[in-house]
Amino acid sequence: MKLNPLVSQLALSDIDNTPGVAADVSHVNSRAEVAGYVGEEQLEKALEGCDLVIIPAGVPRKPGMSRDDLFNINAGIVKGLCSAIAKYCPTALVNMISNPVNSTVPIAAELFGVATLDVVRAKNFYTEKAKINVGDVNVPVVGGHAGITILPLFSQATPKANLSEGDIKVLTKRMQDGDTEVVEAKAGKGSATLSTAYAGAIFADACLKGLNGVPHVVECSFVQSTVTELPFFASKVRLRKNGVGEVLGLSSLSEYEKNGLESLKPELKASIHKGINFANQS
Numbered sequence: 012m013k014l015n016p017l018v019s020q021l022a023l024s025d026i027d028n029t030p031g032v033a034a035d036v037s038h039v040n041s042r043a044e045v046a047g048y049v050g051e052e053q054l055e056k057a058l059e060g061c062d063l064v065i066i067p068a069g070v071p072r073k074p075g076m077s078r079d080d081l082f083n084i085n086a087g088i089v090k091g092l093c094s095a096i097a098k099y100c101p102t103a104l105v106n107m108i109s110n111p112v113n114s115t116v117p118i119a120a121e122l123f124g125v126a127t128l129d130v131v132r133a134k135n136f137y138t139e140k141a142k143i144n145v146g147d148v149n150v151p152v153v154g155g156h157a158g159i160t161i162l163p164l165f166s167q168a169t170p171k172a173n174l175s176e177g178d179i180k181v182l183t184k185r186m187q188d189g190d191t192e193v194v195e196a197k198a199g200k201g202s203a204t205l206s207t208a209y210a211g212a213i214f215a216d217a218c219l220k221g222l223n224g225v226p227h228v229v230e231c232s233f234v235q236s237t238v239t240e241l242p243f244f245a246s247k248v249r250l251r252k253n254g255v256g257e258v259l260g261l262s263s264l265s266e267y268e269k270n271g272l273e274s275l276k277p278e279l280k281a282s283i284h285k286g287i288n289f290a291n292q293s
């Protein structure tokens with residue numbers, strides 16, 4: 012199995028210095044050949060024979076920017092890399108980290124948008140509030156990966172905690188703004204890196220398990236979808252040997268979540284079409 016992330020050196024060096032995360036990464040690395048991206052002429056060598064490609068290439072946000080502001084630069088980078096993947100390892104699974112995920116995934120369609128960081132944040136905020144052990148917690152996060160398109164389904168969180176409607180509204184807002192909290196705290200030095208690397212490793216590991224035939228591997232991801240009327244949507248996805256085995260539905264939503272779902276659709280639709288239009292016109 013060859014895993015060949017086009018990895019940002021920053022993310023990797025951050026991980027190496029963080030004992031809590033190092034375990035996850037060495038787990039991935041033990042089955043992986045990791046190559047930094049060094050230029051167009053190296054792509055063939057880097058990609059040939061890959062089963063899984065992780066794309067974190069591109070610019071991150073600075074304070075005052077939205078993820079969508081990254082589109083003009085990152086869309087071209089992502090499109091070039093996806094064309095190379097189609098050429099050199101057309102059957103590889105592709106994990107798209109580069110933002111805006113809501114638009115970069117639709118550029119090439121059959122990708123996994125990595126929205127695991129939203130799940131990591133939801134688990135942490137829920138754990139803090141409910142005072143339970145994070146290891147046991149699961150919270151599905153659906154929709155997309157930007158602002159109000161991020162919809163945590165706290166009504167489906169396990170184990171169940173007795174959170175008030177007020178608590179859930181506060182946690183949901185914190186989830187939707189968690190990214191900007193980090194961008195502002197880093198004051199011009201980029202966006203979340205450590206937690207992204209952690210989330211990226213969790214998702215890559217799940218893909219590898221799926222590729223290796225491990226049953227019942229389920230993670231949330233932003234993928235091509237028929238769960239709603241939108242052509243792309245983040246929801247639980249069952250990972251199998253060929254990638255997406257099954258895109259799972261939303262189950263029952265609370266009234267608050269139903270409203271959140273309807274509110275996110277116009278923004279998500281516009282982001283998706285931005286990616287599709289870019290792919291079609293250039």
Ligand SMILES: NC(=O)C1=CN([C@@H]2O[C@H](COP(=O)(O)OP(=O)(O)OC[C@H]3O[C@@H](n4cnc5c(N)ncnc54)[C@H](O)[C@@H]3O)[C@@H](O)[C@H]2O)C=CC1
Nearest residue numbers: 019020021067068069070071088108109110125128203207
């Ligand atoms: N999906 C998610 O949950 C998250 C996504 N991100 C996104 O990940 C991306 C990377 O963020 P950071 O690692 O913090 O940025 P960074 O600036 O630290 O690293 C970006 C890397 O991309 C490489 N790169 C730049 N242009 C390239 C090109 N044309 N081809 C190939 N590689 C190229 C650079 O050499 C650098 O190694 C950003 O778009 C950011 O918004 C960041 C956090 C979370």
Ligand SMILES: O=C([O-])CC(=O)C(=O)O
Nearest residue numbers: 072110128190191202203
């Ligand atoms: O917000 C950003 O620019 C980076 C990101 O995707 C996140 O932290 O969830």
